[in-house]
Amino acid sequence: MTLIKSISGIRGTVGGPTGDTLNPLDIVKFTTAYATFIPRRTGRIVVGRDGRISGPMVRDVVCGTLVGMGFDVLDIGYATTPTTELAVRMSEADGGIIITASHNPRQWNALKLLNSEGEFLTAADGQRVLAIAAAEDFQYADVDHLGTVTVDHSYDDRHVEAVVGLRLVDADAVRRAGFRVCVDCINSVGALILPKLLDRLGVSYHLLNADVTGQFAHNPEPLEKNLQGIMDEMRTGQYHLGIVVDPDVDRLAFISEDGTMFGEEYTLVSVADYVLSCEQAAGRSQLTTVSNLSSTRALRDVTTSHGGTYAAAAVGEVNVTTKMKEVGAVIGGEGNGGVIYPESHYGRDALVGIALFLTSLAKKGCRVSELRQTLPDYQMGKQRIDLTPDTDVDAILAKVKELFAQDPTAQVNDIDGVKIDFPDCWVHLRKSNTEPIIRVYSEAATAERADAIGQRLMKVVKDMQQ
Numbered sequence: 001m002t003l004i005k006s007i008s009g010i011r012g013t014v015g016g017p018t019g020d021t022l023n024p025l026d027i028v029k030f031t032t033a034y035a036t037f038i039p040r041r042t043g044r045i046v047v048g049r050d051g052r053i054s055g056p057m058v059r060d061v062v063c064g065t066l067v068g069m070g071f072d073v074l075d076i077g078y079a080t081t082p083t084t085e086l087a088v089r090m091s092e093a094d095g096g097i098i099i100t101a102s103h104n105p106r107q108w109n110a111l112k113l114l115n116s117e118g119e120f121l122t123a124a125d126g127q128r129v130l131a132i133a134a135a136e137d138f139q140y141a142d143v144d145h146l147g148t149v150t151v152d153h154s155y156d157d158r159h160v161e162a163v164v165g166l167r168l169v170d171a172d173a174v175r176r177a178g179f180r181v182c183v184d185c186i187n188s189v190g191a192l193i194l195p196k197l198l199d200r201l202g203v204s205y206h207l208l209n210a211d212v213t214g215q216f217a218h219n220p221e222p223l224e225k226n227l228q229g230i231m232d233e234m235r236t237g238q239y240h241l242g243i244v245v246d247p248d249v250d251r252l253a254f255i256s257e258d259g260t261m262f263g264e265e266y267t268l269v270s271v272a273d274y275v276l277s278c279e280q281a282a283g284r285s286q287l288t289t290v291s292n293l294s295s296t297r298a299l300r301d302v303t304t305s306h307g308g309t310y311a312a313a314a315v316g317e318v319n320v321t322t323k324m325k326e327v328g329a330v331i332g333g334e335g336n337g338g339v340i341y342p343e344s345h346y347g348r349d350a351l352v353g354i355a356l357f358l359t360s361l362a363k364k365g366c367r368v369s370e371l372r373q374t375l376p377d378y379q380m381g382k383q384r385i386d387l388t389p390d391t392d393v394d395a396i397l398a399k400v401k402e403l404f405a406q407d408p409t410a411q412v413n414d415i416d417g418v419k420i421d422f423p424d425c426w427v428h429l430r431k432s433n434t435e436p437i438i439r440v441y442s443e444a445a446t447a448e449r450a451d452a453i454g455q456r457l458m459k460v461v462k463d464m465q466q
Contacts, residue, residue: 007126011110033133048079049099051188070141080249082349088118175202188247235259274360295335314416381450
């Protein structure tokens with residue numbers, strides 16, 4: 001079974017036996033359940049899609065179903081995830097559906113569900129949608145109350161203008177810096193909107209993989225092992241910065257002028273450092289940041305260096321945004337290159353990250369590699385513990401928590417699995433929702449130390465199973 005049902009929507013591969021993959025029947029069922037759940041005010045739902053091959057098929061099924069439910073569809077066409085989120089708010093729609101499988105390979109697609117604020121559904125709301133879908137107690141509109149479809153491709157431009165208009169984005173400073181950048185667009189919607197942003201900021205650019213075909217030129221997750229092409233291009237010495245996005249442009253990674261990775265974890269850290277410095281200079285008293293438990297400690301260090309307070313959230317964008325609202329964070333996000341800047345909106349947005357980063361770089365007047373050296377330096381390890389399908393993972397994690405709660409050098413957090421913070425490192429154990437494994441994330445000053453603390457916890461778990 002490759003169809004994955006979760007509180008954020010459904011995701012699967014396209015093609016194969018009915019019921020095993022993301023097929024039209026499931027798309028109709030879950031779109032209907034969403035339309036049944038969403039409170040109806042304006043009767044309008046926004047639909048946007050990334051550049052995937054299956055996008056037109058999924059869009060047609062989604063739009064037809066919404067019309068059948070009596071909703072008017074605002075089809076914004078090719079659109080990034082943050083563009084679709086903003087379009088919901090700008091159009092005062094009741095909600096939105098983003099057709100994208102984010103960083104998954106080309107055969108995957110998904111429906112991501114938004115509320116009237118253009119934000120992902122809460123866990124409770126997502127569970128309600130899943131329950132409605134399971135019950136299949138649907139009522140469609142009669143012929144006199146069917147919805148309509150309106151196509152509007154203006155939201156890329158509106159998104160760009162909103163980003164350029166942000167208080168801490170200085171387009172004039174960026175323009176004066178005369179930057180030349182190389183951008184890997186992965187043959188998806190970044191190829192359409194990023195040139196508009198860079199033109200608006202006066203940045204010269206060279207695009208790689210700029211055909212919006214959905215034929216991804218490499219594995220679309222923006223990790224170093226997948227980015228040899230742009231790293232080689234950067235080593236020609238023609239560019240100040242390399243920019244990499246995923247297919248729906250909510251994740252962002254930078255490459256330094258010498259062709260080395262800036263570090264996906266450091267996208268948020270560097271942007272937060274700039275935002276915090278501006279807010280501190282302006283005399284803002286409350287400087288709080290948020291990231292998830294599996295993200296680098298560098299954000300905490302940068303935040304405290306500016307006199308601020310750091311808060312951790314469970315893994316998942318909706319968990320991060322919920323915590324950000326709770327503590328009034330000035331910026332937050334995830335270590336996967338996701339920047340969430342509330343002055344724009346509560347969603348990961350690569351355009352916001354690019355504009356703030358370029359502004360910071362222009363004002364500092366340094367190279368990207370030099371900027372990286374000003375930030376705390378940590379190395380992260382990622383491992384896994386394979387388990388039998390009948391393993392009681394929750395019981396194991398409870399025992400780990402109990403064991404390390406007795407360690408005076410450790411701080412234990414159990415809001416999402418178990419995270420153990422030591423003075424010089426941390427390790428986070430999370431159970432997978434789809435496989436019988438425990439994911440083990442660790443971080444320390446060196447890769448060797450990070451791997452060692454990860455291995456230590458893996459041995460603890462294995463000893464518990466004997």
